[in-house]
Amino acid sequence: MSERTNKKPMITCDSFLAADGVKIAWREIGQGRPLLLIHGFMSDADTNWIRYGHAAALANAGYRVIMPDLRAHGLSGKPHNPAHYPRNVLADDQFALLAHLGVEDYDLGGYSLGGRTVSRMLTRGAAPGRAVISGMGLEGLTNTAHRSLHFRQVFDNLGHHEKGSAARMAEAFLKTTGGDPEALRHILETITDTSVAQIAEWTLPVAVVCGEQDNDNGSVADLAALLRRGKLVLVPGNHMSAVIKPELGQAFVEALTGELW
Template sequence: MMWFRSAFTIFCLQFLLWLTCLSSTGHAEPGNQFDSNGVKIHYLDQGQGEPVLLVHGFAASGVLNWSLPGIIQSLRKQDYRVITIDNRGHGQSEKPHAPEKYGVEMVGDLTRLLDHLRISKAHVVGYSMGAFLTCKMLTVAPDRMISATLGGAGWPRENDPRLNLMTDLAQSLESGNGIVPLLRALAPPERPLPTDDQLQSMSRLALLVNDPLALAAVARSNRQLLVNRSSLEKNKVPVLGLVGQLDPLKDSVDALVGVLPELEVAVIPGADHDTAFTHAQFKSELVEFLAKHRQAASSANRRN
């Protein structure tokens, strides 16, 4: 049950950090907010240098995906300006319940945040759902990207058999049954599946810091993020696919090979979807890739 213990520990760390910050500051993550087409978006902006925008996964937050594993700290040591967004429906950002408020609007949040910060281009790093958002951004706003990193997921494509999962997930959330369908789908097939009671425990803990109806709306908007092959074949942005060997979503990264120009792929041995971003190799591969594509800092990308 190593998968269950690892994932459960990550969720526990998120929840404990959230409680600690809540008691000491009155809110979970100190930072800033801006209006993104009528929705308040929370973000953190740290450091100086070439900008890196970090985009987290479903039912997560900036602190879970990027702060707890030490990724923000690793990037700041390399003199990057690190910007962490709480996607709408997550973290401290506003959580509308209408599906039309999500989908491509979530990609729009990324470009509008860059506009708000007066940043012309950034390295964009996404994990899981954040990787799907980053892949979509490659096709709608490639001029805003220095590079793209697709962590834990790759190509959101029409023929993906998991598309129906998002409908099941939305229905589960709307009926009060949590994110169990997603947890079950992301369990490594090479390992024993956690029991229903264990999955329910993880789901309940995740929902202590999430709005289930907002997450359901995110899930129902999923098809808006689909990307066609011809759009990817035109890509000129350097891309890193960074995924765990045991991640069930690894096939969405593999599918990009031979389709997406400028693609590199790095696989983390023994890692799964819930643990890959906690591995030292995740940080080292990311730092190495960003360094290869670092540009001379321009005034447009510096903090004002």
């Protein structure tokens, strides 16, 4: 790990083609130990990690921060053909990105859907040094159908959600990020449960970082307690507002640089 600095590192952007020909874009910032950082549903790398300074904080802590835009998100391809959305494809895209970059020794983190993608990668053989699962509780990993139903209802009733409702807030976020509802709806078909037994098998250090008012994806305390080497870190905010606060990035820094352990 390189020495921390206060310099503002440069962000680069590139892309490659996944096995099925879909373009996967990613951004990078910083130099040092590779960190694959995965954003949440309907978001993108810029919104989740760059805009509010989290990526810069991690880069200044000595990381080469690699931030993909998931398929159907951001600058990546947004095909409408269901054939491009098999189960576990998001995890498979990340394995392909690591292989494309020649990265074998790395750390791993994700927020919300990104945290769920981290869980699928760990279950499917990923071996990072440390991991962070953020904005995600136990039920959000083991019973994904509940959350997927919420978003299907959001997409099915665009323009008709009650003011102030969770669905209306989700629709507003969709508009903010310029999301493609048809492509994003296909993403819901890719999501796969990770069982309690599978989570209990993980042997690496895993930090569970979550907003103290975030109950969107079940109990974060139960997830942390299930992990063999788990640490729970609560930061200010709920599922949406925690992302805009500097404490989130600082929690990632502490978890990944070993300050929690």
